[in-house]
Amino acid sequence: MTTQFARPAGGSDRPRRLSAAEATRDSINMGPTVVVPPKHLMAPSDASEIATALEAARNQLDAPAPPGTPPTPPETTVTDKYAFAFDIDGVLIRGGRPIPEAVEAMKMLNGQNEHGIKVPYIFLTNGGGKSEAERCVQLSKQMEMEISPGQFICGHTPMREMAEKYGTVLVVGGEGEKCRHVAEGYGFRDVVTPGDIIKDNQDTTPFRKLTADEYKNSRARNFAEVKIEAIFVFADSRDWASDQQIILDLLMSKGGYLGTRSENFDEGPPVYFSHNDVVWSAGHDLTRIGMGALRVSLEAMFKAVTGKDLKTTAFGKPQIGTFQFATRLLQQWRKESHGIDAPPETVYFVGDTPESDIRGTNEYNEHADNSWYSILVQTGVYQKGTKPRFEPKATVDTVLDAVKHGIEREYKKQLRASMVQTGILTECFDL
Structure with a gap:
C-alpha cells in the first residue's frame, strides 16, 4: 500500500x-x-x-x-x-x-x-x-x-511499490527515525530499525550502545518471535560496524529469525539498496564514500564468513x-x-x-x-x-x-x- x-x-x-x-x-x-x-x-x-x-x-x-x-x-x-x-x-x-x-x-x-x-x-x-x-x-x-x-x-522512491510484497522489514541508515518514517509513509506495514534490535538484545553489537534518545525512540520487540522478510538500506549507514553485523546476522539466519543460523546460509531475507554510488560529492574537497561502498563491503564480508556469494539489489541510478x-x-x-x-x-x-x-x-x-x-x-x-x-x-x-x-x-x-x-x-x- x-x-x-x-x-x-x-x-x-x-x-x-x-x-x-x-x-x-x-x-x-x-x-x-x-x-x-x-x-x-x-x-x-x-x-x-x-x-x-x-x-x-x-x-x-x-x-x-x-x-x-x-x-x-x-x-x-x-x-x-x-x-x-x-x-x-x-x-x-x-x-x-x-x-x-x-x-x-x-x-x-x-x-x-x-x-x-x-x-x-x-x-x-x-x-x-x-x-x-x-x-x-x-x-x-x-x-x-x-x-x-x-x-x-x-x-528509494521506487521502493514504495514493494510495500505490499513484504510484511516486517528492516530499514537501515539515515538520521534517527527518519528512514522508518519514510518507509511507513510508503505504506510498509511493520518497519524495524537496528535500534529496535539492539534495544531487545544489547549484546547484538558489542561496541555500540544506544544513546538515551535512541533507546527512547526504538521500539520494544521480542525478535525471537519476529520474522524479518526483507532488508532495505534507505540511506547511508551512520554506523557501518553495527549495521553490517545486524544485516549479516539476518542473511545467515534461518528464515529471517534473529538468533538462528541456516546450515547453508541461503535462507536469509533479500537485501535492497536505494542506490549504488561508491562515492559522492559533499562539502569536502575530495569525494566521500557512499552506500555503494557499504554494499561492496557487505558482499565481501558475507563471502569471507560463509564462503558464498551474496546477491543484492540496488535501486536509484543507474x-x-x-x-x-x-x-x-x-x-x-x-x-x-x-x-x-x-x-x-x-x-x-x-x-x-x-x-x-x-x-x-x-x-x-x-x-x-x-x-x-x-x-x-x-x-x-x-x-x-x-x-x-x-x-x-x-x-x-x-x-x-x-x-x-x-x-x-x-x-x-x-x-x-x-x-x-x-x-x-x-x-x-x-x-
Whole structure:
C-alpha cells in the first residue's frame, strides 16, 4: 500500500501553497502541496506553474482520479517537447549551499531566456534517508524557489511499490527515525530499525550502545518471535560496524529469525539498496564514500564468513527503475498539461557522476520510447581533465552551461524542422 493524498474539497487537484519556513512532513502529507519561499507566498514566482503541474501529475500517479471525461488542459507557457532532470549533490548543491550557476540555471528554465519559454524539470537524487517532502523543503530553502514534492524522485522512491510484497522489514541508515518514517509513509506495514534490535538484545553489537534518545525512540520487540522478510538500506549507514553485523546476522539466519543460523546460509531475507554510488560529492574537497561502498563491503564480508556469494539489489541510478518512474511522471504531466499521452520527446539528464548519472541515462536511452540525453558537469564527482568511464553526450563546466546547451539544441531542432516544412531544407536530421 502506498500513501495516498486526500483530494482537496470540491474535486480540485490544484496543490496548496505552503511557506518553506513553516512546512513540516505532516503538513505536506495532508495533500498536494507546493513549498514556497516566504517572499513568494503572496505572489507566485516564475517557478510556480511547473512546480504546481508536476505536483498534480504526481498525485495522479499515486491516487488516480475516477474514470470520466478528462479535463481540458489549461493554457500554458511551458513547452511539452522536452524536459530536464537533475541530480542534486554536485550539480545544484555542494556542501549544503547552492552552486551559484544553479540559481541562474533555474531562472533560465522558468522563462528567463532569450526564447521566452519555460521548460519542465524534475530532480533525481540517490541521496536518501529523507522523504520527498523533506527534500523538497530543504531544496526550496537552499535555492529560494518554489518546488513541489512531486518533482522529486529519490533513490528509494521506487521502493514504495514493494510495500505490499513484504510484511516486517528492516530499514537501515539515515538520521534517527527518519528512514522508518519514510518507509511507513510508503505504506510498509511493520518497519524495524537496528535500534529496535539492539534495544531487545544489547549484546547484538558489542561496541555500540544506544544513546538515551535512541533507546527512547526504538521500539520494544521480542525478535525471537519476529520474522524479518526483507532488508532495505534507505540511506547511508551512520554506523557501518553495527549495521553490517545486524544485516549479516539476518542473511545467515534461518528464515529471517534473529538468533538462528541456516546450515547453508541461503535462507536469509533479500537485501535492497536505494542506490549504488561508491562515492559522492559533499562539502569536502575530495569525494566521500557512499552506500555503494557499504554494499561492496557487505558482499565481501558475507563471502569471507560463509564462503558464498551474496546477491543484492540496488535501486536509484543507474538502475532502470528510477528512470522508468521518471518517465511515467513526465508522461502524466504532459497528458494533463498538454493532452498528449506520451513523455516529452527528449529528457536532458544533468549529473556529476559518470558511473551512475551518465551510465544510467545512456543505458536507459537505448530502449526508452523517448530520448534521454546525458550531460556531465564538472562541479562534483567528475574531475576536469580525466576520461569518464561512461561517455556523456555532452560535457560542460556547470549546470547553467548544461541548461543553455539543451535549450539551444532544441531551438536548432525546431528551426530545422520548420525549414524542412517550408521547403527550405529537404531533410531534417538529428543533432
